[in-house]
Amino acid sequence: MDDRLTTILEDLYRLDPTLKGEEEAVRALVATLLKEKPMVVPDPAFVMKLRRELVVPSAGVARPGSVASAWWMVYAAPVGALALLLLILVPKYVTSPTETTLTPTLAPTPVTNEEAADESVSDAALFEMSAPADMGTRKMGGAEADDSFGSEMSIMAEPALDVSAGPSLFAPDQEAGGEILAQVFSPTFPALLVVYRETEVLGVSQLIVPTEQPLEVLVPLYTRAVAGDVLTLQLYADNGDGIFTPEVDALAYDAFGAPLTTTLQVVR
Amino acid sequence: MEDDSVFTARVQLGNTEAFGVLYDRYLDKIYRFIYYKTFSKEVAEDLTSDVFHKALTKIGSFDSEKGNFSAWLYRIARNSVIDHYRTKKNDVTLDDTFDVGVDERTPETLDAIAELGQVTKYLETLNAKQREIIMLRVWEEKSYREIAEIVGGTEDAVKMAYSRSIRDLREKCGQVSLGAIFLACGLAETLLFHDFS
Numbered sequence: 001m002d003d004r005l006t007t008i009l010e011d012l013y014r015l016d017p018t019l020k021g022e023e024e025a026v027r028a029l030v031a032t033l034l035k036e037k038p039m040v041v042p043d044p045a046f047v048m049k050l051r052r053e054l055v056v057p058s059a060g061v062a063r064p065g066s067v068a069s070a071w072w073m074v075y076a077a078p079v080g081a082l083a084l085l086l087l088i089l090v091p092k093y094v095t096s097p098t099e100t101t102l103t104p105t106l107a108p109t110p111v112t113n114e115e116a117a118d119e120s121v122s123d124a125a126l127f128e129m130s131a132p133a134d135m136g137t138r139k140m141g142g143a144e145a146d147d148s149f150g151s152e153m154s155i156m157a158e159p160a161l162d163v164s165a166g167p168s169l170f171a172p173d174q175e176a177g178g179e180i181l182a183q184v185f186s187p188t189f190p191a192l193l194v195v196y197r198e199t200e201v202l203g204v205s206q207l208i209v210p211t212e213q214p215l216e217v218l219v220p221l222y223t224r225a226v227a228g229d230v231l232t233l234q235l236y237a238d239n240g241d242g243i244f245t246p247e248v249d250a251l252a253y254d255a256f257g258a259p260l261t262t263t264l265q266v267v268r
Numbered sequence: 269m270e271d272d273s274v275f276t277a278r279v280q281l282g283n284t285e286a287f288g289v290l291y292d293r294y295l296d297k298i299y300r301f302i303y304y305k306t307f308s309k310e311v312a313e314d315l316t317s318d319v320f321h322k323a324l325t326k327i328g329s330f331d332s333e334k335g336n337f338s339a340w341l342y343r344i345a346r347n348s349v350i351d352h353y354r355t356k357k358n359d360v361t362l363d364d365t366f367d368v369g370v371d372e373r374t375p376e377t378l379d380a381i382a383e384l385g386q387v388t389k390y391l392e393t394l395n396a397k398q399r400e401i402i403m404l405r406v407w408e409e410k411s412y413r414e415i416a417e418i419v420g421g422t423e424d425a426v427k428m429a430y431s432r433s434i435r436d437l438r439e440k441c442g443q444v445s446l447g448a449i450f451l452a453c454g455l456a457e458t459l460l461f462h463d464f465s
Contacts, residue, residue: 004409008405008406012430012431012434015427015428015430015431016431016432016434016435019431019434019435022438025438026434026438029434029437029438029441030406030434033402033406033407034406037406037407038300038304040299040300040303040304041296042295042296042299042312042313042316043309043313046313047295050291050295050316050317050320051288051291051292051295053317053321054284054287054288054291054320054321054324055284055285055287055288055291228292230285263285265288265292267292
């Protein structure tokens with residue numbers, strides 16, 4: 001505090017040299033001001049709740065009274081990113097049958113080899129392939145897309161199982177520490193929850209057994225999470241050995257074919 | 269630590285995670301700034317929430333070449349407090365926002381004030397702008413330029429107001445030691461919520 005006090009005083013004397021004549025009293029006043037700075041701290045629950053509202057894009061959209069501006073990009077971007085991700089992922093199913101063996105039972109059913117061989121599939125058609133099950137029969141390819149192609153795509157978009165209430169994953173922002181708490185809803189297959197910091201695996205949960213009940217899963221971390229970390233959680237379908245092996249345990253997908261992944265921030 | 273402008277640019281390009289970084293940097297400061305003006309946890313939470321939602325909505329209009337993000341955010345906070353009180357009173361001037369809540373102070377807010385240090389209470393014997401400048405300069409360590417952006421006016425005017433505020437406070441509180449403040453300013457208790465400007 002002494003450095004800060006000195007800086008403030010030097011600054012004050014520069015602004016009003018006559019204050020130097022009352023140096024002792026001014027010093028005491030400023031020292032007291034610094035000492036008595038009220039340490040008001042907001043409620044952590046409020047901090048986390050507001051952060052979730054702001055950083056999750058869909059929450060911001062729903063807020064009444066928002067004025068449309070260039071801000072539309074913020075909300076459009078995730079949609080675009082999702083579309084791009086699907087465009088990247090779907091060709092992998094189409095062109096690499098061996099890779100499809102790694103997909104969990106809840107992933108979209110791969111197309112047939114005949115379809116895979118057709119490299120002339122348009123972007124619009126690829127987008128249709130990645131559409132949710134309830135959109136599978138809708139024709140989105142415009143005049144160029146013929147009916148037979150559209151029907152093939154509807155098969156592609158249907159999940160292998162009835163997953164209308166399929167698995168989902170949620171993790172709130174959390175404090176620094178040696179473990180991460182997440183909620184896994186309706187895992188219908190043996191699974192492992194993996195915590196990443198960028199590409200580094202920070203921790204792996206114990207085997208999560210299938211259940212219809214929501215589960216709270218505590219993942220112990222190999223390295224403590226510190227304030228400012230952004231962690232990614234991913235749910236993997238275990239191959240049966242209960243040990244996470246990225247080469248053989250496939251990333252799990254939700255009912256709409258999206259990877260079961262979420263991010264959280266370590267707040268303090 | 270990367271500059272705020274890096275993150276504001278990312279947010280303007282649609283990266284909401286970048287807004288999370290700005291939120292983490294400023295949440296406590298904005299909350300405190302509002303709390304000092306309202307002395308109510310509920311109001312501070314409501315207004316802080318409004319501030320960040322407005323910032324998120326309006327960030328497309330923020331130009332980092334015309335000012336920094338911090339001052340822009342504080343200005344939103346300041347205006348939110350003004351708007352909050354304007355909905356209750358129609359004749360509020362911008363400079364009176366600190367005091368306008370006085371009539372509406374509840375036992376809760378009075379308790380909150382009582383829990384603050386004695387010097388903090390005597391800050392209320394200054395006028396609203398003086399008080400605001402001292403808080404921003406001494407407690408929040410803002411530059412004069414940033415304070416000028418937040419409260420309006422020129423940098424020179426802020427410097428003058430700041431040194432005069434310290435002088436006024438020193439004169440009102442007499443020879444300052446913590447114990448002396450209590451004695452010298454004891455009578456100020458009755459004048460606590462009045463604006464001396």
